[in-house]
Amino acid sequence: MNRLPADRISTSQTTIILINMMLAAGILTLPRVATEKMMTPDAWIAVIVGGLISMVIALIMVKLCEQYPDKTFYQYNQVIVGKTLGSIISLAVVFYFLLLAALEVRVMAETTGLFLLQGTPIWAIIMPFIWIGLYLTLGGINAVARLLEIIFPITVLFFIVVVFLGLKIFELDNLRPVLGMGIKPIIDGVPATALSYSGYEIILIIYMFMQNQEKAKKVVLIGIGVPLIFYTLTLVVIVGALSVEGVLSQTWPVLTFIRGYEITGLFFERFDSLLLVIWIMEIFSTFIVSYFAVAMGLAQVFKKDTKIFYWGVLPVVYLIAMTPKNINSLFAFGGWISKFGFVLFGTIPGLLLLLSYIRRKNT
Amino acid sequence: MRWRGRKSSKRVQNESLQPHAAANPDHQPISGSILADLAAVKESIGHNSDVRFREYRFGPDKIPIVVVYVAGLSDKELINDYIVNMLLMDGDGRHINNHELRDYLFDRAMPICELKEASTINSFTSSVMTGAAGLLVEGVAGGFTFGESQVLKRNMEEPPSESMVRGPRIGFIESLSHNTALLRRLAKTDSLAITSYQIGDRAKKEVAIAYISDIVDPKLLEEVKRRITRIKIDALQESGYIEQLIEDDFLSPFPQVQNTERPDRVLAAVLEGRVAIFLDGTPFALIAPVTFNMLLQTPEDYYERWMIGSLIRMLRYLTAFISLFTPAVYISFVSFHQGLIPTKLVFSIAASREGVPFPPLIEVLIMEVSIEILREAGLRLPKAIGQSIGIVGGLIIGEAAVQAGIVSPIMVIVVAVTAITSFSIPQYNAGIALRMLRFIAMFFAAVFGLYGVILFFLLLGAHLVKLKSFGMPYLSPVSPYRVKDWLDMIIRAPLFLMKKRPDQLQTKDQTRK
Structure with missing residues (x-):
């Protein structure tokens, strides 16, 4: 794919794509997932550590991308490791994004079915959602970036307002003692929290479209920094409000937390469903960015027009999204994808970077 | 053949x-x-x-x-x-x-x-x-x-389609030379350029474009000229013909070229770096490019002090939002999410809907369609009769329909609010676009509730981010972000702060001087 001027995205757009990609359905379950392994209120420390680790990995990715500024990951890995191996790596990455897209769609459908539209079949919820995604992605990276620019402030502001409205049921005692069980549980918890940042890998693919590529380092630092603050805030407030035991017993701790308080005198009384409605947009943004990455990856591996794959991937996403039988297998599926992504993106960019250095020295 | x-x-x-x-x-x-x-x-x-x-x-x-x-x-x-x-x-x-x-x-x-x-x-x-x-x-x-033909012209009066409390009370007329002369007289600058073309295969009509030569982006100017000279038609009747023949996306419900009868509006636009298009025989001038944001602005925002201008502008954004979403939100609350609104309100809505035989969608549709019919009837009739249509319609809708048990009183409020809000959008065709979309929003809401409203929002957003007007993103400066232009978006900053011309127009001369 050529880097047409129309296909460039600005620095702020790249940052917003990164943030939106990371903030998704995961945050609704984050307090439980993060606390599960540790059983202490210190999960927020683990989240910060996880974020810092993610930043390091992301910086490695940027370093790798800087070697080939006018190619995407799908193209330059063939240069580094050869055609066959490169294609295999690309397909693995495509597979990851495909699973991620499907997962987001399904989680969205599950929560919507549970909180908003009881009795509506899952397929009916999924179909219009992915059709709109298709319509948008046909406009290319620029359309995606611009829609995300609209979604981002709305969702983030709403989320923050809703979380802060719940401060009256917050109790600091629930967070104490800090480091009461030492550092060990935090180290145990870091992998789980690091997984919650999955999504920043998209920098491998969108780096090529950046207008000011020299700012990519800043982009990933801010792009991961914002979710880091977000996650920490959420964890502190929600564990503080529900306590560790309370968080563990809830499927959707964030929604439970919001249901836990009531604001009277306003037009709305309950904010949990409302937050979910708004958050659907955030899930949508993760979905379309992954979707875009899948279609572009396939187009570049098979050297065909991207449009074919936009249409062709749609039923595949639908089928994968319909595969998990119930919400537990969905969560298992999600955990598996995160681990797969962590292994994939924790190792491959670093190795590729090394290889490219070696290659450069030899020639 | x-x-x-x-x-x-x-x-x-x-x-x-x-x-x-x-x-x-x-x-x-x-x-x-x-x-x-x-x-x-x-x-x-x-x-x-x-x-x-x-x-x-x-x-x-x-x-x-x-x-x-x-x-x-x-x-x-x-x-x-x-x-x-x-x-x-x-x-x-x-x-x-x-x-x-x-x-x-x-x-x-x-x-x-x-x-x-x-x-x-x-x-x-x-x-x-x-x-x-x-x-x-x-x-x-x-x-x-x-010599040339005797000009059959009327007086330059205040344009009825864009009335304002404060501002020059003069509007364009049906004569091109008078319109351009009026613009030149108001502009008082020698860099105002007016180029004219003869367009039309059968009836050659004069089309003129006006711009400030040392401000306008040359690429934009080139594009406007290219699109105008490319027009192939037997006769141009009104500037609406030009609008439809040069717009970017004919499938979009949104106007992609602005029209106005006000010379001050045209002047402000060309001074910002936009291009105005005149056609002989119509008082409506076109301005390109346009963004959604510009359609919600009036020249008066700038004539009044900045606080008043800003507040009224914010009010207009609110009305656009209400006009688009209120019936849809009403439908989704009443049919799907009664739990989201306060219990007392649920009871009063339920009580008022008692005896209404239709589901909310049908109820809303009946009322919305009849108010659209009333609007259309009132518009086409002579003024005196038009007003009486309003009274008759208002009575029927307000009183009789409720008493007959066809619709609920709360529904009347919803419809009345949406109707009034859609009229308060300064650009007539933008108001109609929102009214059209409101019906689509209603169907989405009837099928999926609030989830449908969000889907509609995403769909609308996806359409708008793809839409361009003469190469300028339709939603700019909201998306893509152009932070410098936010001073003149939802708020209208004090004049001394707006020293720069809109960044989005990429003018040759960025500073207002």
Whole structure:
């Protein structure tokens, strides 16, 4: 794919794509997932550590991308490791994004079915959602970036307002003692929290479209920094409000937390469903960015027009999204994808970077 | 197809063989023999009852001359003045031979600024038919045309479609030259450029574009010119034709070119670096490019102090939002999510809907459609009757429908609020676009509740981010972010803060000076 001027995205757009990609359905379950392994209120420390680790990995990715500024990951890995191996790596990455897209769609459908539209079949919820995604992605990276620019402030502001409205049921005692069980549980918890940042890998693919590529380092630092603050805030407030035991017993701790308080005198009384409605947009943004990455990856591996794959991937996403039988297998599926992504993106960019250095020295 | 083509070419040949049409009338020159030329002109346009011929004799040699004009269209006073003047001079008493005659006429006898020469019969007659007076002279090859059509114009009044509390009370009229003159008079700068084109295959209408030459982005200007010269149509009736022929996406419900009757609005736009397009015969000028944001602004925002301007502007954004989403949100709350709204409100809504036989969607549809019908009826009727339609409609909708149990009172409130909000959007066609979309939002809400509303929002967003007006993203400066332009978006910052021209227009001269 050529880097047409129309296909460039600005620095702020790249940052917003990164943030939106990371903030998704995961945050609704984050307090439980993060606390599960540790059983202490210190999960927020683990989240910060996880974020810092993610930043390091992301910086490695940027370093790798800087070697080939006018190619995407799908193209330059063939240069580094050869055609066959490169294609295999690309397909693995495509597979990851495909699973991620499907997962987001399904989680969205599950929560919507549970909180908003009881009795509506899952397929009916999924179909219009992915059709709109298709319509948008046909406009290319620029359309995606611009829609995300609209979604981002709305969702983030709403989320923050809703979380802060719940401060009256917050109790600091629930967070104490800090480091009461030492550092060990935090180290145990870091992998789980690091997984919650999955999504920043998209920098491998969108780096090529950046207008000011020299700012990519800043982009990933801010792009991961914002979710880091977000996650920490959420964890502190929600564990503080529900306590560790309370968080563990809830499927959707964030929604439970919001249901836990009531604001009277306003037009709305309950904010949990409302937050979910708004958050659907955030899930949508993760979905379309992954979707875009899948279609572009396939187009570049098979050297065909991207449009074919936009249409062709749609039923595949639908089928994968319909595969998990119930919400537990969905969560298992999600955990598996995160681990797969962590292994994939924790190792491959670093190795590729090394290889490219070696290659450069030899020639 | 081929056969047809041949046949039609045959017909043309047949016609040209007929005695009254000379060989190839398009390029037949004016010979200088007045009898032949007059015959040719008469053959071409003489059958029209409003074409008049008047013969005179000129100079000591009694050279025959003929004036051709269209009654009521040509400026008779001008003809009289100059012909009388010419006859009075009488060739200065000299005998002028054929070689000198043309120069003599051109230099001495017809001291008029708009005297043009027409070399062929065709160009001569077409000038006459568009209002010039034609002059044929024995012995001079080529005719003269002078003057232009008398302008039939009305007074420049306050435009009824864009009334304002504060601001100049003058609007464009149906004459292009007056409109551009008005703009020039208000602009008072020599860098205001006006370029005109003749567009239309059958009726050549004058289209003019106006811009400030040292501000406008040359790429934008090039694009506007390209799109205008590319127009292929037999006749342009109104600037709406141009709008539809140069817009980016004909499938979009949103207007991609702004129209206005206000010269101050056009002037402000060209000073920002946009391009205005005028068409002869309509008071509506077009402005391109436009963003959604601009459609919600009025010139008055800038005339009032900034707090008032900002507040009213925010109010307009709110009304746009309400106009688009209220019925949809109502439907989704009543049919799907009663739990989201306060319990007391649920009870009162439920009580008021008691006895209403329809589901909320049908209820809303009945009311929304009938209010659209009322609006349309009130618009087309003469003013006096239009008002009574409003009263009748209001009574029927407000009282009778509720009492008859067809709709609930709360529904009436929802519909009334949406109707009023959609009227408060300053650009008429943008208001209609939102009203159209409101129905789509209602269907989404009826099927999926709030989830449907969000889907609709995403769909609308996806459409709007793809939409462009002359290469400018329709949602800018909201998306893509152009932080510098946010001073003049939802708020209207104090004037001294807005030292820069809109970043999104990429003007040559960024500073307002």
